[in-house]
Amino acid sequence: MKITPWSEECGALVGDAQLANIDESEMEGLRSALATYGVLFFRNQELTPSDHLAFANGFGEIVLNKFFAPVEGYPDIAEVRKEPDQTMNIGGGWHTDHSYDEEPALGSILVARELPQSGGDTLFANLHKAWVALPSSTKRKIKDLKALHSNVHIYGRDGYYAGTDMGKMLKGADDVGQAIQPVVISHPVSGREILYVNPAHTISIDGWSEEDSKALLDELYDHVVQPEFTCTFDWEPGSVAIWDNRLTWHYANNDYDGERRLMHRITLSGAPLAAAA
Ligand code: SIN
Numbered sequence: 001m002k003i004t005p006w007s008e009e010c011g012a013l014v015g016d017a018q019l020a021n022i023d024e025s026e027m028e029g030l031r032s033a034l035a036t037y038g039v040l041f042f043r044n045q046e047l048t049p050s051d052h053l054a055f056a057n058g059f060g061e062i063v064l065n066k067f068f069a070p071v072e073g074y075p076d077i078a079e080v081r082k083e084p085d086q087t088m089n090i091g092g093g094w095h096t097d098h099s100y101d102e103e104p105a106l107g108s109i110l111v112a113r114e115l116p117q118s119g120g121d122t123l124f125a126n127l128h129k130a131w132v133a134l135p136s137s138t139k140r141k142i143k144d145l146k147a148l149h150s151n152v153h154i155y156g157r158d159g160y161y162a163g164t165d166m167g168k169m170l171k172g173a174d175d176v177g178q179a180i181q182p183v184v185i186s187h188p189v190s191g192r193e194i195l196y197v198n199p200a201h202t203i204s205i206d207g208w209s210e211e212d213s214k215a216l217l218d219e220l221y222d223h224v225v226q227p228e229f230t231c232t233f234d235w236e237p238g239s240v241a242i243w244d245n246r247l248t249w250h251y252a253n254n255d256y257d258g259e260r261r262l263m264h265r266i267t268l269s270g271a272p273l274a275a276a277a
Pocket of ligand 1: 080090091092108110121122250251252253263265
């Protein structure tokens with residue numbers, strides 16, 4: 001197995017490995033690389049849904065996504081699908097998955113199944129690098145804050161998707177929820193400090209007014225999306241990505257109207273997050 005940085009900004013490309021036949025020492029190498037790089041990219045994989053599931057089971061426990069349709073015959077695998085007649089996609093804004101859960105997901109394993117001729121890339125951001133580069137005054141200001149995260153405004157009955165052509169594909173509108181998370185967390189594996197707010201799910205800073213919360217969050221978001229913290233993955237048939245939800249944001253580009261894009265996603269369960277010391 002050969003692991004090389006994908007870019008200076010984030011991610012790593014893993015070569016000489018077939019995820020359908022991975023052994024325990026390679027799995028250990030992947031766990032460690034994921035905590036370091038935040039997102040791992042693989043090319044030329046031959047991964048059936050059963051292989052995808054077996055690999056995920058070896059990596060960790062699976063958490064069911066309440067909102068996406070499951071793959072037929074595989075209730076643990078969610079479909080991330082956009083049809084040619086749809087204009088809305090899933091994940092078309094910067095976010096990290098499941099930050100609204102008390103125990104946010106560790107990460108996801110996304111497998112390309114059908115791709116558009118061009119477009120449909122996924123962007124990633126490294127929230128440790130973004131934290132490190134913040135001015136000391138901002139670090140001091142935000143270090144001990146907490147924030148409210150929610151999915152009600154996205155997946156709820158009157159949420160964002162309900163008013164779009166993606167609404168009919170999603171489920172779980174009554175199974176929405178929210179959680180309070182530290183604004184700066186300590187990574188459960190590496191112990192590194194990570195900025196843990198995201199544009200899709202973070203509603204407000206706990207105890208702050210809406211206006212003050214928005215001003216701070218917008219400032220942090222503008223910081224994170226700078227090119228020095230972000231990278232782009234161009235999917236090919238056989239590509240797979242695994243990302244760490246604590247360490248990264250992601251963004252699914254929606255630039256392929258009229259074409260189908262189908263990905264299979266398994267989400268790995270995580271644990272409650274601890275504030276950075
Ligand atoms: C997601 O947000 O999980 C979807 C990412 C993608 O489709 O590229």
